[in-house]
Every structure is written in structure tokens, then in C-alpha cells.
Amino acid sequence: MRKSLHLSAFVALLLAVGTAAAGPREGEWVSYRDAYRAMVVFEKYGKPKNLIQNHYQVAAKDQSTAYDGVQLALRGKSVRINLALDATGRVTFFPLLKAAYDENAELVLSRPLGALSFRPRVSIVARADGVYEAGELRAACEQALAxxxxxxxxxxGKKCVGVHFAFAPKGAGVSVKLRAAxxxxxxxLPVLDGAAFGDGPGEGFKTVSYRFGALPDTAQVLTQDAPLAISALFE
Incomplete structure (x- = not known):
């Protein structure tokens, strides 16, 4: 009986190791190697990217999920680091560590969040002064699309059509204005309940979408508060 239990435990361990090596899947963890590879693609990308940034994101299928206090822990034989998430589920700083890659470390959430997906997330860099030239937003969208x-x-086959601003879910008095030349x-501009990113479902954030249309590049988009995220809109 004891040998049978030992054999069952050994088989379970092999299955767990095999699953970890298989790559991203829905659940509470993901292989660091897969995340590392995805992030390195952006690091090595040689075309213009000065207006965009890349984060690793934990995306909960339940849009009401709050990421306050949630961390993504990097766990390997010699590496243990807690990685903080922002309000949209993005890792604020993702380390590229060869030791963690070689050890096939895991990225594990500090508490369960339900059904999840793990993915890189490209967004547009926010401006400290809150003033966005329409021409620069177009250029940022084109960089993201490229x-x-x-x-x-x-x-x-897609084209840039605009940008999507996301603000805190309980943000009061969100104000985004358009100043034509x-x-x-x-x-x-209208403020709606919606997803943090333009390609996602849900209504967990205050959002404003600005579509380029025929407005000249000299128009300006003015934000009163700093957005949590700015994403490109493709169609």
C-alpha cells in the first residue's frame, strides 16, 4: 500500500513538472521561461518604440477583480522575488534574469483570482503634463500596430483608428478634453464605464476613447488626471 502511494505521488510530481514546462495556461501560475521569451521579443524589436511600452499582464476573466495588494511571485531554486501589479494587472517591473530562466522558475500569484490569462501588454507611454498632441498619439498608435x-x-490587415484612456474604477470627475487647432x-470627451484596454471586455474602469477621424495632427487631447493606461485602437 505504501509503495502504491509513493508511486502515485511520483506520477503526480511528473505531471506537475510536465505541465509547468508546457507554457502559459489558465490558472494561478505561469512558466517564467515563457514570460521571459515574450518580453525579450519587445526588448530586441528594432523598429521605433519610443512612444510605447511593454508590460507583463495578469488578466482576470472577471472584470470586477481588484489587484490591490496582489503580487506575482517569481520562485526558483535560487530566486524569490515579489513583483507588484498595478490596477490593470500589469507587472510594474519585470526582471529579465538568466538564473530564473535556467531554473525554469514559476510566476505564482499571491492569492487566487479565478480564471486568468497571462500575456505581454503593449500600451502607450503617458505624458506627465497630460497634454497629448494628436499627431503624437497617431504615431504612438502606429508604433503599437507595427x-x-x-x-x-x-x-x-488592421489600421489605427484611435486611442483608449483608462482611469481608476471609482474615479470622480474624470475629465478628458479635445482642443482643436x-x-x-x-x-x-464622453466618459464611459469600460475595460482598461480597448480590446478587452468588461466595465471595471472609467474610460475615454479618442478616435482620430479627420482632425489635424495639431489638435490636442488634455487629461486632468494621469490615466492608468493608454492603449491603441485597431480595426
């Missing part, structure tokens, strides 16, 4: 085409062939008075 990178998306680099990693995903299905994006090659021929007008001294900015016009407010």
Missing part, C-alpha cells in the same frame, strides 16, 4: 504585426500575423475652448 509591433503587433511583428508578433501576430492577424494584425496585418482652430478653437481656444476645449470640448469634453
Amino acid at each position: 509591433y503587433q504585426r511583428h508578433v501576430d500575423a492577424s494584425a496585418r 482652430d478653437s481656444a475652448t476645449p470640448a469634453g
